[in-house]
Amino acid sequence: ILNVExxxxxxxxxxxxxxxxxxxxxxxxxxxxxxxxxxxxxxxEALFVMTLNGDEKKKxxxxxxxxxxxxxxxxxxxxxxxxxxxxxxxxxxxxxxxQFYFGTGTSLTVIP
Amino acid sequence: KAxxxxxxxxxxxxxxxxxxxxxxxxxxxxxxxxxxQTPGQGLQFLFEYFSETQRNKGNFPGRFSGRQFSxxxxxxxxxxxxxxxxxxxxxASSLGAVSSYEQYFGPGTRLTVT
Numbered sequence: 001i002l003n004v005e006x007x008x009x010x011x012x013x014x015x016x017x018x019x020x021x022x023x024x025x026x027x028x029x030x031x032x033x034x035x036x037x038x039x040x041x042x043x044x045e046a047l048f049v050m051t052l053n054g055d056e057k058k059k060x061x062x063x064x065x066x067x068x069x070x071x072x073x074x075x076x077x078x079x080x081x082x083x084x085x086x087x088x089x090x091x092x093x094x095x096x097x098x099q100f101y102f103g104t105g106t107s108l109t110v111i112p
Numbered sequence: 113k114a115x116x117x118x119x120x121x122x123x124x125x126x127x128x129x130x131x132x133x134x135x136x137x138x139x140x141x142x143x144x145x146x147x148x149q150t151p152g153q154g155l156q157f158l159f160e161y162f163s164e165t166q167r168n169k170g171n172f173p174g175r176f177s178g179r180q181f182s183x184x185x186x187x188x189x190x191x192x193x194x195x196x197x198x199x200x201x202x203x204a205s206s207l208g209a210v211s212s213y214e215q216y217f218g219p220g221t222r223l224t225v226t
Binding site: 001004031036042044051089091093100103104 | 115116143145147152153154155156157160162167168170171202204206209210211212213214215216217218219220
């Protein structure tokens with residue numbers, strides 16, 4: 001069992017603030033890292049798939065970076081909006097197969 | 113394009129019974145994975161099917177089983193239900209069996225065991 005850790009566990013920010021959270025994983029067990037956004041009463045939604053050290057991905061105001069050598073990925077949200085309120089999950093695939101190890105998530109609340 | 117669907121959405125069963133959950137992947141997706149989420153726990157991987165073959169299996173007892181049909185639809189079965197099996201069960205589909213493909217999740221089945 002691989003340990004994927006996310007921090008912080010929860011976060012409350014004001015609308016317009018920028019924020020970031022961390023996903024840490026064992027650097028020796030890496031093939032791919034996925035980020036998801038999971039809103040209450042909805043399905044987890046794929047944000048990014050990251051596979052290469054130094055990867056930087058961006059979708060609108062959300063971006064992510066990956067450092068496989070030190071075993072972490074950052075997710076950034078610029079100018080948070082109330083609709084960004086959700087739980088953000090990262091999931092590690094240690095090999096090519098579709099067996100993922102999920103972190104427990106960071107719960108983000110954006111206060112209008 | 114229709115998303116991943118799961119049926120039923122909610123289910124209440126009694127300890128000792130068995131249950132079957134169904135997952136229909138996005139059209140063209142051949143990989144289906146199943147996850148369990150219990151309170152306080154992250155998503156735990158159950159198993160993955162690709163082209164009707166189980167390719168990966170998580171650390172769950174043999175009471176948890178699954179299968180995939182030729183149209184890629186998948187079912188998971190839990191026999192001899194225990195109270196601890198109460199959870200949200202999610203399935204996810206992807207184009208291929210490689211972890212660099214995006215996974216698309218269904219809405220989940222909420223199972224309550226009494």
